Amino acid sequence: MTKSVLIEKVLGKFGSLTKKQAEIVVETIFDTMKEALKKGEKIEIRGFGNFKLKNRKPRIARNPKTGVKIEVPAKRVLHFKVGKALKEEMNSK
Amino acid sequence: MTKADLVEAIFEKIGLSKKEALELIEILFDTIKQSFLEGESVKISGFGTFIVRKKAARRGRNPKTGEDIEITPRKTVTFRASSQLKAVLEKGNV
Numbered sequence: 001m002t003k004s005v006l007i008e009k010v011l012g013k014f015g016s017l018t019k020k021q022a023e024i025v026v027e028t029i030f031d032t033m034k035e036a037l038k039k040g041e042k043i044e045i046r047g048f049g050n051f052k053l054k055n056r057k058p059r060i061a062r063n064p065k066t067g068v069k070i071e072v073p074a075k076r077v078l079h080f081k082v083g084k085a086l087k088e089e090m091n092s093k
Numbered sequence: 094m095t096k097a098d099l100v101e102a103i104f105e106k107i108g109l110s111k112k113e114a115l116e117l118i119e120i121l122f123d124t125i126k127q128s129f130l131e132g133e134s135v136k137i138s139g140f141g142t143f144i145v146r147k148k149a150a151r152r153g154r155n156p157k158t159g160e161d162i163e164i165t166p167r168k169t170v171t172f173r174a175s176s177q178l179k180a181v182l183e184k185g186n187v
Contacts, residue, residue: 001128001135009124014117021107025117030140032102036094038181043094048122051172053182076182080143080172086126090168 037078047085054079129170141174 003026011022033043033051043051058074082090096118103114125143128135135143146169153164174182 001125001133003137006121006124006135006137010117010120013120013124017117024107025103026121028102028106029099029118029121030137032099033094034140034178034181036098037178041094045096045122048126049170078141078172078174078178078182080170082170086129087169089126090129090170 040076045083047083049083049086050081052079052081053077129168132168137175139175139177141172141178144171144173145169146171 007019007022007026010026011017011019014022017025036043037051037053040053042053053076056075056077059072060069061072062069096115099118100111100114103109103117104111109117125135129143129145132145134145137143148167148169150166151164153162154160155162
């Protein structure tokens with residue numbers, strides 16, 4: 001499923017919205033989540049899951065082909081943890 | 094950040110009541126969930142992709158009792174941030 005299909009489906013379930021409004025709603029939700037993550041905030045969507053940033057320390061890695069050592073800088077990686085309700089729903093059969 | 098913050102953002106952006114905004118947020122996440130339940134991945138361009146994965150059965154052990162147990166096959170969802178989102182995260186404070 002892609003974002004455009006998602007917008008169509010949301011529109012189908014919430015009729016009093018124009019297509020444009022549905023687009024804005026969907027974009028706003030993901031943009032707001034993105035902004036929060038940019039600030040380093042954790043996102044908690046009950047029943048769905050959590051998004052959390054994890055810090056990775058800088059490390060020395062090696063190019064496996066040439067054997068040259070390179071420094072990998074510290075970075076933040078995003079981790080998604082499936083919510084309990086969703087996990088149960090997906091495995092209830 | 095929680096759903097309440099998303100309600101606030103939608104409320105400010107378009108003239109919907111907070112009740113309607115919350116309803117829409119629930120619809121959005123329920124729709125995504127429904128796709129997972131059907132085994133279908135969800136791709137949000139500019140944000141990332143949720144991928145439904147099947148995990149095979151494996152042997153495990155209860156770490157407390159040492160008892161051998163069978164871990165049943167299960168499904169889970171993983172998330173891969175889009176390159177655009179990754180770029181945004183890199184720019185933040187490390």
